Amino acid sequence: MSDRRGPVLAVRDQVARGERTAEAVTREALAAVTRCEPALHAFTAVATEAALSQAAAIDRRRAAGEPLGPLAGVPIAVKDNLCTRGIPTTAASAILRGFVPPYDATAVARLVAADAIIVGKTNCDEFAMGSSTENSALGPTANPWAVTRTPGGSSGGSAAAVAARAVPASLGSDTGGSIRQPAAFCGVVGLKPTYGRVSRYGLLAFASSLDQIGPFAITADDAAAVLAAIEGADTFDATSVDAPPSTPAETGVRGLRIGVPRAFIAGVDAAVSTAFDGALAAWRELGATIVDVDLPHGSLAIPVYYLIATAEASSNLARYDGVRYGFRAGAAAPESLRGMYERTRDEGFGPEVKRRIMLGTYVLSAGYYDAYYLKAQQVRAKLRDAYAGVLAQVDVIATPTTPTAAFPLGEKASDPLQMYLADIFTVSANLVGVPAISLPCGFSPDGLPIGCQLTGRMWEEATLVRAGAAYQSATDWHLQAPSLA
Ligand code: GLN
Numbered sequence: 472m473s474d475r476r477g478p479v480l481a482v483r484d485q486v487a488r489g490e491r492t493a494e495a496v497t498r499e500a501l502a503a504v505t506r507c508e509p510a511l512h513a514f515t516a517v518a519t520e521a522a523l524s525q526a527a528a529i530d531r532r533r534a535a536g537e538p539l540g541p542l543a544g545v546p547i548a549v550k551d552n553l554c555t556r557g558i559p560t561t562a563a564s565a566i567l568r569g570f571v572p573p574y575d576a577t578a579v580a581r582l583v584a585a586d587a588i589i590v591g592k593t594n595c596d597e598f599a600m601g602s603s604t605e606n607s608a609l610g611p612t613a614n615p616w617a618v619t620r621t622p623g624g625s626s627g628g629s630a631a632a633v634a635a636r637a638v639p640a641s642l643g644s645d646t647g648g649s650i651r652q653p654a655a656f657c658g659v660v661g662l663k664p665t666y667g668r669v670s671r672y673g674l675l676a677f678a679s680s681l682d683q684i685g686p687f688a689i690t691a692d693d694a695a696a697v698l699a700a701i702e703g704a705d706t707f708d709a710t711s712v713d714a715p716p717s718t719p720a721e722t723g724v725r726g727l728r729i730g731v732p733r734a735f736i737a738g739v740d741a742a743v744s745t746a747f748d749g750a751l752a753a754w755r756e757l758g759a760t761i762v763d764v765d766l767p768h769g770s771l772a773i774p775v776y777y778l779i780a781t782a783e784a785s786s787n788l789a790r791y792d793g794v795r796y797g798f799r800a801g802a803a804a805p806e807s808l809r810g811m812y813e814r815t816r817d818e819g820f821g822p823e824v825k826r827r828i829m830l831g832t833y834v835l836s837a838g839y840y841d842a843y844y845l846k847a848q849q850v851r852a853k854l855r856d857a858y859a860g861v862l863a864q865v866d867v868i869a870t871p872t873t874p875t876a877a878f879p880l881g882e883k884a885s886d887p888l889q890m891y892l893a894d895i896f897t898v899s900a901n902l903v904g905v906p907a908i909s910l911p912c913g914f915s916p917d918g919l920p921i922g923c924q925l926t927g928r929m930w931e932e933a934t935l936v937r938a939g940a941a942y943q944s945a946t947d948w949h950l951q952a953p954s955l956a
Contacts (some may be wrong), residue, residue: 484773495664540700551563554574565608566791568798603884703715800817
């Protein structure tokens with residue numbers, strides 16, 4: 472069979488062998504970004520100079536016979552809620568307009584240490600709050616498969632950039648599905664690691680008990696290669712740990728037990744259901760066993776998520792006050808400090824962020840804390856137990872990533888509840904802490920990609936990657952690219 476390595480591993484090998492220079496690869500990626508941007512608006516910043524000088528340094532080191540890192544010469548785009556030294560970082564919010572971080576997020580620093588090339592920052596929902604990238608203060612991103620559709624969110628720019636083949640891989644963040652849902656909508660692989668595998672240092676915090684950073688790529692193996700470069704304990708994030716490797720030591724799925732919670736996934740779109748059943752059939756063919764499982768409390772995951780995530784957001788976003796960094800509202804006349812805070816936050820935050828700060832403040836306030844926040848934490852514990860129970864019977868749980876393919880831009884923009892309901896299959900992994908991957912598994916009749924999600928046990932990303940790689944060796948959904956690419 473032809474070379475089925477994904478572009479991350481292919482580029483890495485070509486640069487290591489001297490078949491292509493890092494500079495040539497980087498110029499090609501920058502040209503692809505320029506070509507796609509007018510249609511997609513996937514980027515908030517393109518780091519042309521920095522990327523080219525990083526590439527030239529790698530080429531010089533190779534010429535001098537020095538060892539290169541495991542991602543040498545691989546262009547990578549980074550979601551704009553990750554701090555990048557010297558490159559503007561706004562989380563797509565007006566309140567961070569003009570903020571240029573003096574430091575790199577640990578995940579970014581580790582990519583640089585692995586000799587990957589940071590080509591730019593990608594668009595997202597403001598502070599990663601949303602499912603469509605429409606909440607960006609810089610305007611929405613389009614889906615490369617149909618520019619009238621959303622790429623999903625909140626990491627929509629990262630997903631669109633990989634789907635359009637502008638970059639071989641990107642980083643996103645996933646608090647309730649923001650890697651997996653856009654991966655599904657854009658027909659690429661998205662991997663949310665176990666909570667704690669990747670340091671959150673330098674990630675602009677949304678909900679600290681749920682946030683994780685992870686990769687987008689074309690293949691599961693490429694995603695694993697990026698994850699391998701960024702994972703592991705970091706003294707700057709006390710929740711980060713050294714976990715068993717995320718890259719599988721074995722191949723194939725013979726004997727793997729895949730649990731399917733049929734009642735929970737009933738009611739998804741017909742095309743999603745057909746594609747999902749096709750994926751299960753492929754795994755069965757490859758030697759896996761498909762088992763029906765019962766996943767209790769699944770329907771409570773959305774309300775629990777939107778209580779806990781907003782509570783944490785209301786606290787995390789208190790730091791944006793116009794004093795220390797970013798935007799400060801100008802005053803027509805001298806005013807009080809409090810007045811400056813209020814006007815800065817009023818003008819700096821968009822409507823969805825304000826909605827969440829208000830909801831979160833409410834559920835934490837005296838008299839409501841027990842009824843909402845505490846209750847949500849209790850249900851979260853039940854959900855954790857339910858997952859532990861199911862994952863003792865099976866190795867992974869399979870569901871569609873989303874109930875529908877990508878919806879039209881504007882369709883849910885004015886209806887937050889409808890937008891929240893689209894997260895039904897993704898929020899649980901964050902609440903429980905377990906890893907989950909979205910793999911392209913087919914198309915809707917109108918040519919939109921569909922994703923299948925596998926959720927695994929704590930620290931068992933390697934099992935998800937192995938199941939993904941086996942699936943991709945038997946199917947070619949992931950090799951199909953939008954005409955825009
Ligand atoms: N769509 C979810 C939300 O709006 C998840 C976002 C995320 O994972 N960052 O909160």
